[in-house]
Amino acid sequence: MLRIALKSALAHKRRLITTGIAIVIGVTFMTGTLILSDTLGTAIDSLVSDAYDEYDAVIRSKEVQTLPFGGEIRATVPAEIEAAVSAVPEVKAAAGNVEGFAFVIGKDGEVLGSTGLGPPSLAFNWIDVPELQVGTLSEGRPPENDDEVVLDFRTAEKGGFRIGDTVTIESPNTGTYEFELVGLTGLGEAGDETTGSTISVYTLPTVWRVVGQPNKFQYISAVGTGGASQEEVVEAITPVLPPDLEAITGAAYVKEQQELFGQFVGLITTFILVFGIIAVFVGAFIIYNSFSIIIAQRTREMGLLRAVGAGRGQILGSVVIEAVLVGLAAGIVGLVSGIGIAFALKSLMGSFFTLPPGPPTITPDSVLVAILVGLLVTVVSALIPARRAAKITPIAAITEVEVDSSSLSRGRKVFGTALVVTGGLSLYLGLSDTLGNPLTAVGIGAACFFIAFAVLGPVIAAPMSRVLGKPLPALAGVSGRLARENAARNPKRTAATAAALTIGVALISVIAVMAASFKADIVDSTTNQMTADYVVSSGGSFFGFNPAISEEIAGLDSVGIASPLRYTGAQITTGIGMEVPEGDTDQPLSEQSGEPTAVDAPLEFLQGIDPETYFEVVDAGELVGDPGSLTDGKFALAEARAEEEGLEIGDKVEFYFVEGGRVELELALTYSEPLDPTTVYYLPLSSFEKYASPQFRNDFALLVTSAGGSTRAETKADVEEVVAVSPMAEVKDPADWGEEQAAMLNGLLGVIYLLLLLAVGVALIGIVNTLTLSIFERTRELGLLRAVGMSRAQLRTAVRWESVIMAVIGTLIGLVIGIGLALAITTALSLQDFLSGPSLPVVQLVVVSILAGLAGVAASIWPAGRAARLNVLDAIAME
Amino acid sequence: MTAATTAPTSIAAQAVHATKVYGSGDTAVRALDDLSAEFGTGQYSAIMGPSGSGKSTLMHCMAGLDTLTDGQVFIGGTDLSELSEKELTQLRREKVGFVFQAFNLVPTLDAQENITLPMDLGGSAYDDGWVDTVIDTVGLRDRLEHRPAELSGGQQQRVAVARAMASRPEIIFADEPTGNLDSKTGHEILDFMRSAVDDFGQTIVMVTHDPMAASYSDRVVFLADGRIVDEMLEPTAERVLDKMKQLGE
Structure with a gap:
């Protein structure tokens, strides 16, 4: 049986190759990412250790705050400590680092x-x-x-x-x-x-x-005298330090820095890997579909094997062996091309920072992942078709069976419909705000719809093909009619092929709608809530501009109000005990070193405002309390959040700032409409100056109004003159400022779209594959058409439109699921006050649809060419 | 059968010194060996011969489905060897009708669409009256909306014959048109083809190895080893059978 399986695989190698490509792409991407990540990791480790390898000890603050996307902020060290450390006999030299x-x-x-x-x-x-x-x-x-x-x-x-x-x-x-x-x-x-x-x-x-930041160091580095070990140097330094500082060995510091960089690389790797996994998942659909078609086409051959005595297990085994061969091959090819991609990416990255010469780092893990993913995904995807193969009876060898025409069961329709109803009900309940958390209900509803789509796909594929193909006979004559009917003739096949595309398109449209909603929200709140005439903005960067600019603008005659906005983060530590590890000498120093003193309380974003002016240029809705009472030591909070936290005016909350330490602030004011729903704690600038780390003491925006006697244009000209000195600041209309804030999402979105296109690309290979297999199956029919006078161009047209129909079905279902899901999520978020409501990026979605149609055309090129090249005589003479 | 006795007035299709060689060197097979033949307009010709005699090759080459190694083939006055692939396709669409042994119809199209397929492919307007006549002749009026899978084997072949006739081709080539049918249905199909010749002046060339089918024709051409070895006018099944035995099938 092994020999038969091998021979069969060899006989169909062309088909298996196209089938395997679907998996190869996903595996390539995954291994490429892993190898690149290992390569970057190695490079960064060596760069970091090069930079700090002569440090024997590092003296720094224990106060640290971990940032949500990796990295940390640490409090500074007073300059006078440098002299104290230098005076330690074991220390040869010490230097403060800014x-x-x-x-x-x-x-x-x-x-x-x-x-x-x-x-x-x-x-x-x-x-x-x-x-x-x-x-x-x-x-x-x-x-x-x-x-x-x-x-x-x-x-x-x-x-x-x-x-x-x-x-x-x-x-x-x-x-x-x-x-x-x-x-x-x-x-x-x-x-x-x-x-x-x-x-x-x-x-x-x-x-x-x-x-x-005068007289402050980020840390102090020290080198020991010849004989002292790093540990000895650290032990000698520790006694001269105040309790809020610590000394760690140079080795521990290097390791820590490597880990910090590593976290960042890991974050990026994980992010990219997710898309590799999506591509593999889409590939699984294609493997399933291809094996289903191949087995359907070989029904007679399998029946014959059964007739001459092959057992069901043996048939099943032969299909699985084929799948193993394809999977292994795909894994190996994916590994090789993954290494190739990593090479290419490495040279690309090399133009940004220095990478070690030589080949990328290939760990056994990457190799194992490549082979295992290729193998497992292929074999598991082929299992259902293999089971179907095993059910073929010997009689199939002699009866004429029409290929792949198994009818769709009633159970499928009933189950699918039930899922749609359940999903709809769950969404309705969730969004009508009758359940606790709308997002959970939306999640359940979404899951129901996804499964329903998989179950009902074959049921709706044929009617959809006919409806979509309705204009085709008028457009492309007989070719169009044939295309429509061919797309409708194997609903399961069409559905599975379209499903691969659906996944990518659904994800793209979810992202597109969510992004559009968030952007619209930002733009809305800036245009509707801001009453300022102009905004001096830091141009969409992650850094603000020099506050001196704000002061200068505030002093202009043509300027009425100039209200700055600043941002920082703090942890809310009310009622949470804070452990500050004292120099616990029982523990090895290396373990002690990385211990952060901050608790795991969530990081909150804080907006620094000028209470005197902020509420005059921003409509924050209903205010409870007096803005004038928002003095140093007080804070303001969004009403909804205050309610959620059970806070009332006059209540005290403890904040933890890295530089400022633990501070109790009093709630003096609530407002109903936050400018940015993710940043609801407002701090008066007086407190902000005191507690926020120095690097946050810059202005992200300055909201400006004209003075009574000046025109808007005069004010703008004056402000622009001041701003001209800094490349970090520019003057915008409030609406443009909103657009600019929204545009900060664009870079990330671009990357996500690009990576999702990978899944779409894999799905296109699926269309190519299905078409190729279908054309192979229809050889005789195509021969007949050519014999009675169909031209090559007409045949190509027919294949092209069939491809377009499949692509459009996949896209439409994807759009429906994606948009529906995104609408549900955004509505749920707006129920929780994170968003004002959903918003549809119509142009983008139309572009996606058109692109998908064109992709269908592209996918048909090769199969159509094959169909057109078909030798008429061979096709007719084929038995 | 008056037409059978009438000598052909003009030539619908012609092979001149037709030679077809498959393969090369030692394994070369001469499927057609310097063969010349004429098929008259309005005539019902049958080509017979043992397996491997070259009868199918002759038909494929005459119909523009295959090309000759040497020699010429004419449909009407057109030399097929001078036509491009596109022109050949157009010729098959407009001037030639086909009836194959099986798999004659496109499964996704209904009977009506199958019948008008060649004309639809050409995109040309067609003679509804004639198509109606053909449909009535083969008796398919109540089956037009059915797909091939819903038709019996005989009905399918009738649709095929109707398709071949519908575009009023200069010549219909039929390759074992009754090979897959029981004898009663076979006779029906042969009757249709006969009446196409008698009533509408259609030219038909039919490849067969069934003496019964050959007896419906006006003239039988016997092939062996790629050459014409004999000819018979006004054939009967018995005489054809005798001849075939003589040729050693």
């Missing part, structure tokens, strides 16, 4: 490097101790005067700066500076490696001035 944000402005006036999610722009101080220097000077000399700067070589290259040039630096906290470039730096022995970050290095007094 790490702040500063942007390098290119010659075109634009920021070099990312102001968003990309690698950060960091400002450091030059450290004269060779062991403690981060990076190596590759050219020029260190900064010695207040007007000198050293840049990383990659940034200098990008900006076209040479030593001696003047470089403009913009600090989000303190403003714009000009420096003379005196040297270039980089990581690695020769200073020619980089993590992609933009680095500027100054003398210590200068960097303090630039980042606006």
Whole structure:
């Protein structure tokens, strides 16, 4: 039986190859991602350890706050500690390290490097101790005067700066500076490696001035005297430190930094991997469908095997063996092409930061994942068709059976309908706000609809083909009619083929509708709630602009109100005990080191406002309490949230700020309409200044109104003149500002769409596969058509329209499910006050539909060509 | 059967020194060997011969489904060897009708659509009156909306004959049209084809190995080893059978 299976697989190798491609794509993507992640991990580990490998000890604050997407914020260390640490006998030298944000402005006036999610722009101080220097000077000399700067070589290259040039630096906290470039730096022995970050290095007094945090260090690094081990150095330092500081070994610090970077890489990897998994899932549909068709076509052959004595188990086994062969091959090919993709991506990434030379890192895990995923998905997907094969009776060998025409059972229709009803009911109950959490009900409803779609797909495929194909005879004559009928003749096949596309399209439309709703919400709230004439905005970056700009604008004669907005985060720790690990000497130092002092209380976003002016330029709905009472030590909260938390005016809440520590603030004001539903805690600027970490003390937006005697245009001109000095700020109309805020989602959305296209691509291969197999099955019919005068072009047209019908069915169902689901989710979210309501991106959805139709055309090219090339005589003579 | 005695006035199809070789070298097979034949307009011809005699090859080449290695084939006055693939398709659509042994119909189209298929493919307007006449002749009026799967084997062949006649082709090629039918249904089909010739002046060339079927024709051409070995006018089943025995089938 093994021999028969092998021979059969070889005889149908062409079909199996196209079948396997569907899985290969998913596996390629998954292994490519894994390998890339390992490669990045290795590279980052070595860059990090290169940078810090001569540290023997690191002294830093115990106060730390973990950020939601990896990374952490730590409180600073007072400058005088440096001298105390240097005085420890075991310490050969110690140096304070300043790490702040500063942007390098290119010659075109634009920021070099990312102001968003990309690698950060960091400002450091030059450290004269060779062991403690981060990076190596590759050219020029260190900064010695207040007007000198050293840049990383990659940034200098990008900006076209040479030593001696003047470089403009913009600090989000303190403003714009000009420096003379005196040297270039980089990581690695020769200073020619980089993590992609933009680095500027100054003398210590200068960097303090630039980042606006005088006499503070991010941490202090120390190198020990010859004989002392890292542990001994740490033990010697610890007694001289105040209780809120800690010392850890250099090795522990390196490991921690590697882990922090690793978390970020891991996050990206997981994100991409999800889409690889979706692609594999879509591939599973195609494997299932292809095997179903192949087995249906081989019914006679299987019947013959049964007639000559093959058992059911043996038939089942032979199909499974074929699936194993396809799966193994797909796994191996996927692994190889995954390595290829990783190579390509590696060279792409190499242009951003330094990667070790040589091949990507291929771990046994990646290999195992590739092979196992390929094998398991293929075999599991082929199991149902294989069971069907095993049920073929010997009589099938001699009776004429029409291929794949099994009728659709009543049970299917009943079950499917029941699911639709259940799903609908669940959605209705959820959205009519009669159940506790609408999202749960929506989830149940969505699951019901997805399963119902799988069950009912074959039932609706034929009628849908006929309805969609209605205009085809008029459009394309006989070819159109044949296309319509061919799409309708095997409903199960058409449904399964379309289903693969449905998944991708449904996901795309869910994302599109949700994104549009969120964007519309942002735009709505900014246009409806803001009464300001203009907004000075930080241009959609993750950083604000220098507050001095705001002050200058506030002082303009033509400006009435100028109300700044700032953002930071804090944890609400009311009633939660805080453990501060005291130097527990029983524990190994390495374990102690990474211990954060913050509790796991959720991080809340805080908006810093000027209570005197904010409520005059923003309509926050109904206010309870007096804005004037929102003084230092008080806060405001959205009414709905206050109710949820059981808070009333006058109640106290404890906030934990990294730099400011634990602070009790009093609720002085509630409002009904937040500007941004994710940020509902408002802090007066007086408190914000006190407690927020220095890097957050910059303005994200300044809401401006004209003064009584000035026209809007005059005000705008005046404000623009002030803003011109900073590349970080620009003047916008409130509506445009909303658009800009909304556009911050676009980058992420672009990536998601791109990755979902992968699933759509796999689905297209499914269409190619189904068409190819169907054409093979219809050889004789096609021969007849050609004999009685159908031209090649007409035949191609017929195949093309059949493909388009399948693609459109998949797309339409996908759109219905996706839009329906998104509407349900957004409505549920609006019930919870996160959104004002759903919004449909009509243009985008129309584009998706048109693209899907065109994709159907593309998918038909190869099968149509094959059909057209068919030798008429062979087709007719075929028995 | 008056037509049978009338000598053909013009030639509907003609093969001139037709040679068809399959393969090459030692394994080369001469399916047609310098064969020349004429099929008169309005004549019902049958081609007979043992298996491998080249009768199907001759028909495929004459119908523009296959090309000759050497020699020429004419339909009407057209030399098929000079036609492009597109022109051949058009010729099959407009000037040639086909009736095959089985799988004659497109399963997704109903009887009516199958009958008008060649004309629909051409996109040309067609003579409704004639199509009606053909449909009535083969007696399919009440079956027009049915798909092939809902028709009996005989009904399917009748649809095939109707399709072949519907476009008023210059010539109909029939390849074992009764091969898959029981004898009663077979006779029905043969009667239709006979009446197409007698009543409408249709030219038919039929490949068969059934002497009974051949007896419906005006003239039987006997093939062996790719050549014409004999010819018989006004054949009867007995005489054809005798001849076939003589040829060693």
